[in-house]
Amino acid sequence: MRYLPHSKKNREAMLATIGVNSIDDLFAEIPESVRVTEGFGLPDHATELEVDRYFRSQSAKNLAASEAAFFVGGGAYRHHVPETVNHLIQRSEFLTAYTPYQPEISQGTLQALFEFQTQVAQLYDMEVANASMYDGSTGTGEAVLMAHRATKRRKAIVSGGVHPQYVEVIENLSDFGSHQVVKLPANPTGVEDIISQLDKETSCVVVQTPNFFGELSDFTKLAEAVHAVKALLIVVVTEVVSLGAVKAPGAMGADIVVGEGQSIGVGLNFGGPYVGLFATTKKLLRQMPGRVCGETVDADGKRGFVLTMSTREQHIRREKATSNICTNAGLCTLAFTIHMSLLGEVGLRKMAMASHNAAVVLAERLAKIDGVEVLNTSFFNEFTVRLTGKNANDIVNQLADDKILAGVPVSRLLPDAGHDELLLIAVTETNSDEDFDRLETALKGAVS
Numbered sequence: 026m027r028y029l030p031h032s033k034k035n036r037e038a039m040l041a042t043i044g045v046n047s048i049d050d051l052f053a054e055i056p057e058s059v060r061v062t063e064g065f066g067l068p069d070h071a072t073e074l075e076v077d078r079y080f081r082s083q084s085a086k087n088l089a090a091s092e093a094a095f096f097v098g099g100g101a102y103r104h105h106v107p108e109t110v111n112h113l114i115q116r117s118e119f120l121t122a123y124t125p126y127q128p129e130i131s132q133g134t135l136q137a138l139f140e141f142q143t144q145v146a147q148l149y150d151m152e153v154a155n156a157s158m159y160d161g162s163t164g165t166g167e168a169v170l171m172a173h174r175a176t177k178r179r180k181a182i183v184s185g186g187v188h189p190q191y192v193e194v195i196e197n198l199s200d201f202g203s204h205q206v207v208k209l210p211a212n213p214t215g216v217e218d219i220i221s222q223l224d225k226e227t228s229c230v231v232v233q234t235p236n237f238f239g240e241l242s243d244f245t246k247l248a249e250a251v252h253a254v255k256a257l258l259i260v261v262v263t264e265v266v267s268l269g270a271v272k273a274p275g276a277m278g279a280d281i282v283v284g285e286g287q288s289i290g291v292g293l294n295f296g297g298p299y300v301g302l303f304a305t306t307k308k309l310l311r312q313m314p315g316r317v318c319g320e321t322v323d324a325d326g327k328r329g330f331v332l333t334m335s336t337r338e339q340h341i342r343r344e345k346a347t348s349n350i351c352t353n354a355g356l357c358t359l360a361f362t363i364h365m366s367l368l369g370e371v372g373l374r375k376m377a378m379a380s381h382n383a384a385v386v387l388a389e390r391l392a393k394i395d396g397v398e399v400l401n402t403s404f405f406n407e408f409t410v411r412l413t414g415k416n417a418n419d420i421v422n423q424l425a426d427d428k429i430l431a432g433v434p435v436s437r438l439l440p441d442a443g444h445d446e447l448l449l450i451a452v453t454e455t456n457s458d459e460d461f462d463r464l465e466t467a468l469k470g471a472v473s
Contacts, residue, residue: 094460098407098451099433100263102288110363135330138318141362148268149282150275151304155315157353158301161285166194167314168281172229172257175312179204180226185211186236189438213400213409215240220250233261239407248278267405269377281305290364291357300357314348380406384452396472407451417448420471
């Protein structure tokens with residue numbers, strides 16, 4: 026009990042107050058047969074030096090993105106993050122700050138979140154954005170629940186191009202709410218008939234661009250059809266850098282836009298923490314989960330920031346809460362905001378085009394290899410190839426031994442869909458010509 030401040034007398038007083046003689050008496054109702062009498066299988070205690078040595082040996086087994094020719098994407102992307110970002114977010118007033126319970130005294134935190142919301146709304150071409158979600162997948166699940174509340178319907182139609190892990194989150198949340206999820210088959214070409222699935226029971230349609238296979242889409246006509254049955258269009262963007270080069274979802278008629286902001290300011294970090302982006306229209310503002318920071322003036326007319334809206338259940342009556350999200354990804358939103366501020370519009374567009382142009386070069390080179398077929402008709406910085414007659418997972422493992430991380434085998438995320446030959450390859454501004462040479466040479470040898 027070394028980490029607890031209570032003395033022996035403190036503990037005795039507490040036990041006497043509740044009428045028991047010892048701590049063991051508190052567990053008297055638990056049958057002996059289910060009590061743990063042995064250890065928990067944990068190793069014995071070790072010195073700091075031994076622990077450090079052990080974890081260094083374990084981490085040495087990893088192949089870091091910076092140590093390989095790296096082409097992995099599938100919802101998380103390696104972009105260059107200036108060291109300025111890391112330097113600023115490690116300032117103590119940012120690094121140690123927590124979600125503001127007395128928000129108006131946290132003016133710096135609120136202003137940073139306000140700027141973040143502004144950037145997200147501009148990127149998505151939407152009217153309002155919240156102060157972040159946990160990540161893109163949970164944000165997508167929340168968007169579907171929001172659509173159900175707004176339309177008072179329970180049926181969601183989910184495109185086969187939506188990231189499989191995002192779909193799993195939607196299904197998980199829907200199971201607990203007895204909501205219907207119509208999941209369309211995954212198709213690498215991006216061709217699917219969503220409009221024929223629409224009916225008066227449809228709450229929302231969930232689509233993604235670039236989709237899981239890298240294919241780009243313009244959902245303007247789909248938005249018109251969705252609105253014709255009084256449903257909502259939810260557009261997912263897992264690669265936010267793409268918005269520096271392609272049409273924004275708001276310009277397509279999206280009602281809710283969600284996505285992952287990791288690409289800007291946040292490293293890969295072994296899968297997290299990341300930052301979920303969420304934006305919508307003014308009409309749907311009060312159905313939006315999370316919190317909204319606003320700008321105002323104080324009694325003296327000075328500019329200030331406030332927590333304008335908060336749907337957290339501790340702040341309002343629980344039965345009226347639109348979500349049970351308990352915080353925002355504050356440090357990651359700050360990293361996002363700093364990186365976006367450093368880039369500016371021109372910088373973001375240059376970063377996006379550098380990634381796209383590099384991806385086009387690699388796709389053209391790989392398409393010339395016998396046994397490699399590029400399936401996309403359009404893409405931003407990620408595309409799908411078919412390795413004819415080969416198992417993509419086996420080839421990825423084979424190339425990893427040579428420090429080439431060739432991409433994401435589609436079968437890892439869609440194991441039951443017969444996609445064993447498909448490999449998802451992502452390219453960013455961090456890839457070099459040498460990376461391209463190594464992947465091209467390795468794939469030639471692997472598929473021959």
